[in-house]
Amino acid sequence: MNKLILGLGALCLVAFTSCKENAAKKIEASNVAAAAERDASASKFPVIEFDKKEHDFGEIESRAAVETTFSYTNSGDAPLVITDIKSSCGCTVPQDWSREPLAPGASGKFTVKFNGSGSNKITKTITVTANTEKGSEVVKITAFVKPDPNKAKPTS
Template identity: 35%
Template sequence: MTHFKSAQNTVVLHLKTLLLFIFVSNFSFSQAQTFKKDVGIFNFEEDIIDYGTIQQNDNGLKTFKFTNSGTAPIVISNIKTTCGCTVPYYFKTPILPGKSSTINIKYATNRVGKFSKSIMVISNADTPQKRLQIKGNIIYKNTVTLK
């Protein structure tokens, strides 16, 4: 009887080991099969636009150009700016893979001095929050003196 129990315990042990091996192998195999998810990818021509030195009340409109170099459409859900002096204009329609689009930024140039503002583009792209920046220096408008 003892010999029978010993053989039975050995069989149970081997079965447990086999089941553990199958489980671990199956888990490892499933981890190795990672599927690439289609995703849009922003490819901006530039992340920072430098206005340079401009005069007070000059046109503050600049354009960020980009291409979707991914495999899925990009949808911009929101654009946040650091102050009300920076206003974004953008298309709310999906940007298809391989297609280009723009984000226009209107900066209020009524204040004199250096400026640097951040623009946060919120989308479904591979980088859900893309930071852009504008900067420059505004000087007083030239005055003309009469003789």
């Protein structure tokens, strides 16, 4: 039994020692340099900066269509790709943004249209999904929608 344990121990020792030597010989300097460069660039993200994070339309008539433009700049170290822009409801429609990568330092814009639905003070959010470190940014529109004078008032 002792001979069997001693034999297995010697075999394991030889196997572990030979694997270590072979693995060390397989490392190439070019692969190490490529991995270091890849890891350094993986920590670089685009950063989206807006000219404004909120737009107030002020007082608007009920059902009056209004629109605004949000401008943004890529102040990061990698190309910015906006994959989607969605609003919190169907009455607010974001459109006209570029799906092409935006180089660091370059600027872009998108338009948001609001159809004037609702009443009194309204706030709608627009979520911009991009390849930033956070993954998404939020901008807002606000307005005070006047009551529709043609809408029938309830009778008592």
